[in-house]
Amino acid sequence: MDKKEKFITALKANEASIYKIASVYTSDAEDRNDLVQEIIYQLWKSFDTFSHKSSITTWIYRVAMNVAIYHLKTAKRKVQTVTIDDQVLNLNEVEHADQEARWHLLRHSIDQLNLLDKGIVILYLEDRSYEEIAEIIGISSSNVGTKLSRIKEKLRQQISKQVS
């Protein structure tokens, strides 16, 4: 398997995560697709320097989230000005109205968080372990636990506010 094939295989395995990370940091579908392309481009550029100290998935998350921050800088976008209607992943991906409503609710709740909490909660939703979250974010595992319980509380409040 050559380098390109190896890369595509790793990418395919994590493609959904990349799309969702991009959708959390952008405000519409066009912007999201731009960010996905930037992430893939940067991953490809850095693929040679990937040192295998961490798993390929951990490395992909780290690069993707860092590129998302860089994208916020260059696009001069405000962090928390997301219109909910544009936020859904292509709707042919989410067929049911109920699912769509839940996705809106989730996106809106995440948008209320600051960039650090946003990063942590994405990884929590991606089912990453505390150790992996700590490695990607660059904080201790115990700090991840503390922050996550605070973030969960914030999300709970957001959700009950929106539902009521």
Place this chain on the structure above:
Amino acid sequence: MELDDLKRTWQESKSQVQSNSSINIEMMEKMKDKYRLKLRKITLSEIVGSVVCLASAMFIAANFDKLDTPLLLGAGVLSILLLLALPLISLFSTRQLSKVGDFEKPYADTLKVFANEKIKFIRLQKINVTLSYLLLIIMIVLVSGLFSDKDIFSNKYYWILSIPLGYIFLLFYSKWVRNYYHKVLQESEELLKELPL
């Protein structure tokens, strides 16, 4: 709705994205050119602004002989200096923001750089806005020397219109700038406080 439901929603959308997979080798080949094009577009708007400022400075310099009173001469020199300084500050701050970092470092480190750069950017933008005010006031004075054979200072309509309109514009603009940057600055500072040292 509980957090577990949200996690399930996230996971469900994940499996649906996977079934619509679109990444392939051809897409990878095209990506490099498109990315470069996008970076060029960002700098183009800055360059256009700089050219307009530079052209205005050159116009004032070319018509310097029309500025025949000490007030007009002072206004001319100051406006040229400001027209050169404004694009330089703008280009410098945009360049700082566009710096590509190391994408493999921890997310918290990138956030620290991001928040610090944003604070610096806002400070520079505030300087830029203050200098723009100054330029606007100087231009009101300068126009009389550049675009009229007769003395506009003696034209009461010029002052009746230009001063109140300029003042109203500045009032609203400064309020908007202050509110906008205050919020962004506060968010950046709060983010920095949360990040590990």
